[in-house]
Amino acid sequence: MIRTALLFLVLVLAPALIPSAAHAQIALGSPSWSQLTPQEKQVLAPLASDWNNLDAQRKQKWRGIAQRYPKMAPDEQQRIQQQMKSWAELTPQQRQVAREQYKSLRQLPPEKKDEVRQRWQEYQSLPPEQKRELATRSAPPPAPAGVKRSPAPALTPPAQGPATSDPARSR
Helix, strand or coil: CHHHHHHHHHHHHHHHHHHHHHHHHHHHHCCCHHHCCHHHHHHCHHHCCCHHHCCHHHHHHHHHHHHHHHHCCHHHHHHHHHHHHHHHHCCHHHHHHHHHHHHHHHCCCHHHHHHHHHHHHHHHCCCHHHHHHHHHCCCCCCCCCCCCCCCCCCCCCCCCCCHHHCCCCCC
16 A cells, blocks of 8 residues: 555656756756856857857867866967857858868878878968968869768969869869
8 A cells, every 4th residue: 555655656746856857957968058157158259149059068068168268378268269259150061061070080090190280280371362262262072972082182382384284183
């Protein structure tokens, strides 16, 4: 009899308790913009318009950065702010491409990572007008599934002649 009564209470009360516990857990792990502290809002301001669309894992990542932010060097703070602004300006498709590229770069062997790092440094040393020119070029179409592309050509302009005479550009 007591056993039946306890079972009845558990069955009746458990569903009433579970939604509120689950809701509390979701709210803690995935706060809305209005639930952030003033300091978090100040640091994460570039993400404000997208904040409520981020998943809980990404929100926690950004909140962790906001917590460490006051201890960062000024140049690191500036870099973080610029990265957030750049990220916020990307379309959802561009963000997905960036995530996929990041994952593929992490899987490269060390020597390939060094090559990519070197090419990035070369790109960074280009004059702004050359960077703009590279940015306006259309990206090559995606390779068919299972087909690997050869590495992209170096980031140096052709020696002479029009772009069509450069065999690396005609691919």
